[in-house]
Amino acid sequence: MHKSDTFIVEQFPSLRTSDLKEWDTISNICVLGKNNSLLPYRVRYELTKDGLFLDYYIHGIPKEQFIEIIFETSNLGIGETWYFLCPVTNKKCRKLVLSQGKFIHQSTIKGIHYIQQTESTPKRKSMKWIRRYKKYQELEKRQRQKYYKPTYGGNLSRLAIRATQALHRYASAMQNEKEVWAWFHQKSDLQE
Template structure:
């Protein structure tokens, strides 16, 4: 008799709330108190779910309360602490969540098992790369740049900087290196790998 299949969740597929998104929406400012709704949409732009967040901050700390219904039946309401730390660039403070389960300081909380927590709080949650077979990882390492069209998308993005102060940027050099590797791969290399 066969086993029950065990498909672990992937981090990339989980809903998440990030500090960057809250900042972009203007919800993370010093000395504010507000209640707002956050929405998730599908590829067609239709709302799939929502959550109410209540944010209270002082100059250097705060809290965010999540209020939502999980699986259309379970009412959930809990608070996550917010803290600040000085920027390594010396220009202000950066906001962080403090996970209520692991107490890790993080900038992203994922939804799994009904709660928004740091990814390490969940058992059997992996990154997509961790679930790939050895053969697939080897294939991707060898031919990943050959198959990746996002390289050109990044290179020709509207505000992509190729040079700064007359020198090529690190990101530009990385992309060009991958494109060069891509051009060096011949059909014979692919054929050898498949045999």
Template sequence: MGRWSNSPDEVECLKCISISDLRKLGYLEPNISMNRNLYWTNKNGERTSSITVIIDTTETKGSVTFDYTFNQSQKINYTVKLITKPANLGNGLLWFFVCPSTFKVCRKLHLNSGYFLHRTAFNDLYYEKQLQSKKWRDWEKVFGTYLDDRLYEQLYKKHFKKFYNGKPTKKYLQLMKKINARKDIDFENVEKFLLA
């Protein structure tokens, strides 16, 4: 008989609700009161789950109430505080969640054990990189940029700015540095690394 897996959960695999998603959907504005549904989809675009969010805000604070069914049987309803802080550039306010468990101010809440909370509220929750073996991390240090196709995805995103005011942006220079580093890989080192 097989054993239950005791491997920890990865942050990247959990459902999450972020401030930026709520802003993009137009759900997070000053002085509003609304009741909306959020949906998660699979790779084929089919809806896999949903949650009702009830948002009430003033100019500088508010609350979001989550209402959903967990594991098709457990009805869950609770409220998370919203606060604002001045933006670094001095051009308005930024919204944040206040985790009801840890009271940490954050921009994302992750679903684990039935509740959307800050990631530090859960035991045995790690980022994918933290769970990689030492050999795999060494492999990524040496050949990571060569194997990473996300560099080109970022470079050719619809609204990616390569230049601002006639000068290359910092993000563009960073991406080009990583892409150009691929040309310097010595494939004899790859063979040595694999045989080690």
């Protein structure tokens, strides 16, 4: 049976609501696609109260699209949160991906995954271990700085507490890593 294609979310050009806030949204702007994207694209947009008008080119072919924007009050009641309304699914979302010439919600693309979901379990576990070790090293380096104080007024400082917690997380990750590799070796011995 044919395995379905796996698409990686990070490889698709995307449009985020945070991008609109960072760009100067008062006037029309031209945005160029990144070099690592699958499709070379150029976007010119105009933000109105109704939504977002996009004029963009994919491989020299002009495309136009209107995306409705919903403004809701934030959960703290301070300011507004922006959401796109997907033209296909009518879902509220903060990120739309460019697929088949349109900006759509990623749930409409079959077989789409984040890059971490496509990696093997041992690799994910080892990356988790490496991240914890780097955090531990960073905190240890900060402890060796000139003005580091392990205690203030008889209590441990925040940095000392964080370093201790990072050490415990690193030690538990090391233990789990050994257990994972022991399990794999045990499985391979049984299969032989």
